Amino acid sequence: MTDDRWDADPDLGPVVVSEKALAERVAELGTELTADYEGRPPLLVGVLKGAFVFMSDLARAIRQPVEIDVMAVASYGSATTTSGVVRIVKDLDSDLTDRHVLVVEDIVDSGLTLSYIRRNLLARQPASVEICALLVKEGRQRARIDLKYVGFHIPPDFVVGYGLDVAERYRNVPDVRVYRGPVPVD
Numbered sequence: 001m002t003d004d005r006w007d008a009d010p011d012l013g014p015v016v017v018s019e020k021a022l023a024e025r026v027a028e029l030g031t032e033l034t035a036d037y038e039g040r041p042p043l044l045v046g047v048l049k050g051a052f053v054f055m056s057d058l059a060r061a062i063r064q065p066v067e068i069d070v071m072a073v074a075s076y077g078s079a080t081t082t083s084g085v086v087r088i089v090k091d092l093d094s095d096l097t098d099r100h101v102l103v104v105e106d107i108v109d110s111g112l113t114l115s116y117i118r119r120n121l122l123a124r125q126p127a128s129v130e131i132c133a134l135l136v137k138e139g140r141q142r143a144r145i146d147l148k149y150v151g152f153h154i155p156p157d158f159v160v161g162y163g164l165d166v167a168e169r170y171r172n173v174p175d176v177r178v179y180r181g182p183v184p185v186d
């Protein structure tokens with residue numbers, strides 16, 4: 001689908017994952033999760049802000065009861081790379097004891113953020129913790145993490161759209177695109 005508004009933006013490069021491909025893959029993940037969590041309703045933990053679009057679509061693609069919670073983390077580092085030092089900015093409201101937790105993440109680059117989150121959540125005595133990541137950058141992971149559900153493996157360019165931003169812009173772009181503009185200073 002062409003999208004003149006975003007096609008005309010000089011800071012945006014090619015589409016990496018189209019709106020249509022996103023919708024199809026999210027529907028598939030929803031079907032898989034519906035089967036895997038049969039009889040044990042998951043608590044979806046969205047990692048803000050980037051995962052808000054993905055979580056909203058994914059939750060509706062799961063055809064059984066789910067609960068939703070969110071957490072926000074900040075990583076020390078520049079605007080487009082992660083240092084691996086992560087701080088919880090907004091914690092969950094839910095008690096995780098004996099819950100089946102499904103972490104919903106937008107993108108995995110080094111994997112350090114998710115590795116931290118997973119360790120942090122496992123310390124709260126959940127029944128299980130699995131990860132559903134929409135995008136995984138190829139060849140970039142520095143931490144070994146078990147990603148049970150993955151939407152797409154993508155090249156290691158910096159991308160925006162479908163929830164992902166640069167300096168809070170472009171989260172509402174309906175597909176995932178390469179960002180080619182200036183890198184903002186933190």
Ligand code: 5GP
Pocket residue numbers: 050081082084106107108109110111112113114157158159160164165166
């Ligand atoms: P990691 O800890 O895996 O290196 O980085 C994960 C976090 O960095 C993501 O949750 C996201 O906030 C940010 N990030 C990594 N790559 C990208 C990217 O290509 N685009 C955007 N917008 N954020 C990214």
